[in-house]
Amino acid sequence: MNPLLLPIFLPLIAAPLIPALSPRIPKFRELTGIFISIAVFIASVSLFRETAAYTVPWAGFGFDFTLRIYPFAAFILCAVSGFAVLVSLYSSVFMQSKPNADWYWFSFLITLGFANGVALSDNLVLLLFFWEGLLVTLYLFLALARENTECKATAMKALIINGVADVLLMVGIGITGCLAKTMSMSSIAVAPLQISGWGLAGFLFMALGAMAKAGAIPFHTWIPDAATDAQLPFMAYLPAALEKVLGIYLLSRVCLDLYSLNGSPAMKIILMTIGAVTILVAVMMALVQSEYKRLLSYHAISQVGYMILGIGTGVPAGIAGGVLHMINHAVYKSCLFLTGGSVEHRTGTTKLAELGGLAASMPVTAICFVIAAASISGIPPFNGYFSKELIYKGALDTGYTVFFIAAELGSLLTLASFLKLGHSVYFGKKPEAAPEVKEAPWQMLLPMGVLAGICVVFGFGAKLPITLLIEPSLAGTLSSLPEHLYGFHFDKLFLLVFAVIAAALLNHWFGVRSGGSPQKASEHIHHAPVLGTAYTLAKARVFDPYDQGMTLTFFLGRGLYVLDRVFDFLIDTLPTAITEYGALLVSKFHTGFYGYYLAWIMAGFILLALLVSYTGALP
Amino acid sequence: MVTSLPYFAFIAVPALAALACPFAARIKPRYADILANTALAVGLLTALSFIPEIAKPLTLQAWNMGTGLSVFNNDVFSLLMLITVYMVALCTAFYSIFHEMPDGRRGVWNALILVCAAAMCGVAAARDFFTLYVFVEVTAVASYALIAFEDRRESTEGALKYFFLTAPASTFIVLGVALLMLYTGGTSFGHLAQAMSSSGAGDSAVAIILGVMACGFMVKAGLVPFHGWTPDAYQSAPAPVSALLSGVVTKAAGVYALIRIALALRVIYPAHAANAVGQALMFFGALSIVIGALGAVYQRDFKRMLAFSSISQVGYIVLAAGAGTPLALAGALFHLFNHATFKTALFLNSAAVEKQTGTTDMRKLGGLEARMPWTALTSNIAILSTAGIPPLSGFWSKLIIIVALWKAGLQSYAAIAIFASVLTLAYFILMQSRVFFGKTPEHLAKVSEARAGMLLPPILLAAVMIAIGFYFPLLFSNLVEPAAKAFL
Amino acid sequence: MNLHLFLLCLLLAFGLLSVMARSLLLAGISLAAASVSLTLVLFEMNAPWAGVFELSVCAGLITVLFVSTVSVVRREEQFIAENRLRFYSLPFFLAVFGMAFWLFAEPLTRALVPAVPPQVQINVGTTLWQLRWGDLLGQLCVFVAGALAINAFFRNKNNA
Known part of the structure; x- marks a missing residue:
């Protein structure tokens, strides 16, 4: 059994066992989930240093089952399975009393298997197969999350948005495969395609597909809805971690291996613009949220903008920054979601208005939150700062300072919203109605702690992730990162961070003053002149492409119905009527009278004579 | 020369058995049945055994004036007809074992079937138009007697119509033969071929001769507008006789000769375009397809519906024959054989239904599938094959015909053929649903499945259809293409 | 004439x-x-x-x-009422057909000029026994079929 197959097939084989056996064996699903995740993690770690490939011809036309492990893939594999271990441990407690837990664990394992498949696959069609498989588990996670109808609507929304994106990806893969005349990614990587003509379309579609998975604008609208409707570990697992990892992984492969991004300045600008817009729009939305998880989900969308911006710069610093940000973000974002989960588990609510002063009763959670929040805001010495720094350097290198400004502004607003969040939930006064709570159980604290710890480690030892993970991953596609670019530097960017921190603190103090409580710290921005209207419209879902699309579909449906009636007439009613008439005519002629039939014979003979004499008169 | 001897035996053996049948029946009625079935079975097996050795091309061979033995044909087409005739006659004779009739009449019944079979073999084996005509007349007499065998009013009416409408047909045929004799000095296929290949200005004469003959044969085949006798004869005849009539009598008496004429035309007209008689054949064929299909749609009696369906299918055969290209002729032959299989199966099944339920009116029937599963199954298979649904045999023959028409540039005829296929499927589904599908009404609740013996021929025929359908792609390059090439 | x-x-x-x-x-x-x-x-x-x-x-x-x-x-007189119009149309059609044939006789006879010269005379014996024995066989079959048909019909009549 080839070791490459383990990370993919082990979870896939274990998954069906859960709905089958868990009614009979107590705790079966949690234990299976945790153990399989640990097993896959160990398998991934053992594959870490290897470079191997495994090919099985599958369906002809170049659709082969090709797996390949190389540093980047190994890195992704470890990341995915590592998160699986942590989230499975967390879920073992969180999901105990939640509905449809069997299906949750089932989807969990299948997602793990398929995600590993995406990471390991070397054939574009195989990648697409695993990628699309993730759609199914996404739907399962969302549709079965709660016993109400909203989650089904959210599930459908997520399915359609991701489905559309996957179709784009499919088209892009098709074009790429045709252009390169092969579906094998490693073969294409030897000579990446140019982004011109059809290559432009292929690159664009694949990039859009990858970015949609990661959750960039305009494919992001399902994530905040999922945040309220789905179970929390799902949020920590998929939108926070896995989707970003896989999406950015694919995006970087598209930009570096399959196509050479550096050859197309226009594409770079487009990518950077998408990134910058995502950063700003999402963080503006995040700022005014009043619910813990929704706020976090908007931030998840926003951070993706950084990654896309980084990769879009095309310079080594930016790309390395984007990929580093991917892993850093996964770490701190899932940590943040897990803290939110702990709060929900103990207090039963995630509305900011009902929470407060939890630092005293849930100290460990609070500390993890602070570390993660500092990371996400880009405050040294945590990991977020270092990846953001690389991205800033990359953005500056391109010469378009507007992107740098957008990124810095994003950081400012991120910090502002986390100040609001932290102040409201952990620090500040406890509302009278809130019950007394204890700290979360150890199964929940451990993953949080591990992730927070990684934030610290990747922060203080900033060279560690770069040399260990990033550089080997991007080796061969990038000129190596100059030593001086990463790690801690005392330079202008560092000073700028303090300016940002100061500005955010000022904004928060002003907001608390004018709003009256920490929860209302962003109200001054919420009701600012132009922004206020924009926020109102956003709340009415005017900017949601999905909802607008659905309205359009309704009218389209009406029109198609009319068309269908026309076709029905042509195909069904008309021929039947003609046949009936013909048959009646024929039956009228068959009178049964012998003489009449004889007359026909004579008529036929005359007809024959005529036909024979006029040759060629008939077709 | 020597190989024409066995062909003579194909005619003589059933004829002798026919003479013996009434006497055998006097000893015990069953003996007549056994004699008839044995004779036909032996004949079928012998005919099948000839398949490997036969490789003669399908030409109008020159008639050897010196020796008289080469009177009978020995090419692939004749062999195919022989096999078809024996197969259908055997099914009919086998079914007759279970058909109710007074004991004293069994001998005559079997004898008539044998004579009919012998005569049809004679038609198939004849190498001369006059001989062919004589055997066609024998077929007519025997069929007439068979149709009117059970002394019912409508069957007598059907038989009378048949006889009196094929009388002008015989006139036309004889007229044509006489003109041929006048023009070429002889009546054999060889004479015709000789005349056609040698004369340049004789085109109009050939067209007149063949046209007149074709008119007569078209009546015998049951093409529109010469088909007046067909629905009444098929509907009113006793059940096994309908199978025999539809399966082989019209084929042997009419279609065979038409295809021989089409073959003859290929001598001077390799392509169809300038061919007057071929064009006429195609026109009448297409007319039959459409009118047969339209006529079948709203029939209330399922035997009558099957009769119109036969008209339609014979139209396909003649349309393809008229087109005249090698592929089209191959398709016509294949469809001829296929039609014999499915129509026989359908008529025998209808006989079983009639026997078990006592009626052939579709308005009074319904839901028989539960009570008569095997009958329903074989009917379904036969219907799907007739309509041309893959992977059954009918699909392949129709496909070949349509492709051949298209390739010959006759797109409009091909379109008519395709359209009629849809109609065919439509009326057959109507028939099936009315007779077999749905819930069983109370008055039919006691109906039981037909006896095993009655089911045997349809089951075997269905097996043949399925086997040919599945094996056909394998056989295509081995059978169809050489057969098509054999049409020189 | x-x-x-x-x-x-x-x-x-x-x-x-x-x-x-x-x-x-x-x-x-x-x-x-x-x-x-x-x-x-x-x-x-x-x-x-x-x-x-x-x-x-x-x-x-x-x-x-x-x-x-x-x-x-x-009986001598056994009248069954029937429409005689059909019967009187027969000579009429015959006349029409005759005239049509008269008109087409000329081109027809021209068209049907024999392609080959008539064969040398063969006597009846050779014709029947050697050249056309197939037809004789056919004729025998006709007799058999005819006998059987008569048997089928009139036996039934006698029985019924």
Whole structure:
């Protein structure tokens, strides 16, 4: 059994066992989930240093089952399975009393298997197969999350948005495969395609597909809805971690291996613009949220903008920054979601208005939150700062300072919203109605702690992730990162961070003053002149492409119905009527009278004579 | 020369058995049945055994004036007809074992079937138009007697119509033969071929001769507008006789000769375009397809519906024959054989239904599938094959015909053929649903499945259809293409 | 008007009479007369053997017909009301057809010029026994079929 197959097939084989056996064996699903995740993690770690490939011809036309492990893939594999271990441990407690837990664990394992498949696959069609498989588990996670109808609507929304994106990806893969005349990614990587003509379309579609998975604008609208409707570990697992990892992984492969991004300045600008817009729009939305998880989900969308911006710069610093940000973000974002989960588990609510002063009763959670929040805001010495720094350097290198400004502004607003969040939930006064709570159980604290710890480690030892993970991953596609670019530097960017921190603190103090409580710290921005209207419209879902699309579909449906009636007439009613008439005519002629039939014979003979004499008169 | 001897035996053996049948029946009625079935079975097996050795091309061979033995044909087409005739006659004779009739009449019944079979073999084996005509007349007499065998009013009416409408047909045929004799000095296929290949200005004469003959044969085949006798004869005849009539009598008496004429035309007209008689054949064929299909749609009696369906299918055969290209002729032959299989199966099944339920009116029937599963199954298979649904045999023959028409540039005829296929499927589904599908009404609740013996021929025929359908792609390059090439 | 044409017209007239006659007996007689005139035509065309065969058929035919007619007809006058219009249309159509044929006779005879010269005369024996033994076999089959058919019909009649 080839070791490459383990990370993919082990979870896939274990998954069906859960709905089958868990009614009979107590705790079966949690234990299976945790153990399989640990097993896959160990398998991934053992594959870490290897470079191997495994090919099985599958369906002809170049659709082969090709797996390949190389540093980047190994890195992704470890990341995915590592998160699986942590989230499975967390879920073992969180999901105990939640509905449809069997299906949750089932989807969990299948997602793990398929995600590993995406990471390991070397054939574009195989990648697409695993990628699309993730759609199914996404739907399962969302549709079965709660016993109400909203989650089904959210599930459908997520399915359609991701489905559309996957179709784009499919088209892009098709074009790429045709252009390169092969579906094998490693073969294409030897000579990446140019982004011109059809290559432009292929690159664009694949990039859009990858970015949609990661959750960039305009494919992001399902994530905040999922945040309220789905179970929390799902949020920590998929939108926070896995989707970003896989999406950015694919995006970087598209930009570096399959196509050479550096050859197309226009594409770079487009990518950077998408990134910058995502950063700003999402963080503006995040700022005014009043619910813990929704706020976090908007931030998840926003951070993706950084990654896309980084990769879009095309310079080594930016790309390395984007990929580093991917892993850093996964770490701190899932940590943040897990803290939110702990709060929900103990207090039963995630509305900011009902929470407060939890630092005293849930100290460990609070500390993890602070570390993660500092990371996400880009405050040294945590990991977020270092990846953001690389991205800033990359953005500056391109010469378009507007992107740098957008990124810095994003950081400012991120910090502002986390100040609001932290102040409201952990620090500040406890509302009278809130019950007394204890700290979360150890199964929940451990993953949080591990992730927070990684934030610290990747922060203080900033060279560690770069040399260990990033550089080997991007080796061969990038000129190596100059030593001086990463790690801690005392330079202008560092000073700028303090300016940002100061500005955010000022904004928060002003907001608390004018709003009256920490929860209302962003109200001054919420009701600012132009922004206020924009926020109102956003709340009415005017900017949601999905909802607008659905309205359009309704009218389209009406029109198609009319068309269908026309076709029905042509195909069904008309021929039947003609046949009936013909048959009646024929039956009228068959009178049964012998003489009449004889007359026909004579008529036929005359007809024959005529036909024979006029040759060629008939077709 | 020597190989024409066995062909003579194909005619003589059933004829002798026919003479013996009434006497055998006097000893015990069953003996007549056994004699008839044995004779036909032996004949079928012998005919099948000839398949490997036969490789003669399908030409109008020159008639050897010196020796008289080469009177009978020995090419692939004749062999195919022989096999078809024996197969259908055997099914009919086998079914007759279970058909109710007074004991004293069994001998005559079997004898008539044998004579009919012998005569049809004679038609198939004849190498001369006059001989062919004589055997066609024998077929007519025997069929007439068979149709009117059970002394019912409508069957007598059907038989009378048949006889009196094929009388002008015989006139036309004889007229044509006489003109041929006048023009070429002889009546054999060889004479015709000789005349056609040698004369340049004789085109109009050939067209007149063949046209007149074709008119007569078209009546015998049951093409529109010469088909007046067909629905009444098929509907009113006793059940096994309908199978025999539809399966082989019209084929042997009419279609065979038409295809021989089409073959003859290929001598001077390799392509169809300038061919007057071929064009006429195609026109009448297409007319039959459409009118047969339209006529079948709203029939209330399922035997009558099957009769119109036969008209339609014979139209396909003649349309393809008229087109005249090698592929089209191959398709016509294949469809001829296929039609014999499915129509026989359908008529025998209808006989079983009639026997078990006592009626052939579709308005009074319904839901028989539960009570008569095997009958329903074989009917379904036969219907799907007739309509041309893959992977059954009918699909392949129709496909070949349509492709051949298209390739010959006759797109409009091909379109008519395709359209009629849809109609065919439509009326057959109507028939099936009315007779077999749905819930069983109370008055039919006691109906039981037909006896095993009655089911045997349809089951075997269905097996043949399925086997040919599945094996056909394998056989295509081995059978169809050489057969098509054999049409020189 | 030569003998040949006269005899043919006679044949046609008797045939027409046999179809249109109201009395069965008259129909039978005119059929016999038509058969006789056909025999004369054949003799006139120098085909004595054919004439002889035709005469024998005629004789047999007359016998059978008269016997069966007499056995069927019970009373002298047995009128069944029917529409005679159909019958009177027959001579009319015959006349039309005759005229049409007269018009087309010229091009037809021109078209049907023999392609090959007529064969050397072979005698009847060779014709029947060597060249056309297939037809003889066919004829035997006709006899068998005819006998069986008569058996099928009239046996039933006798039984019923």
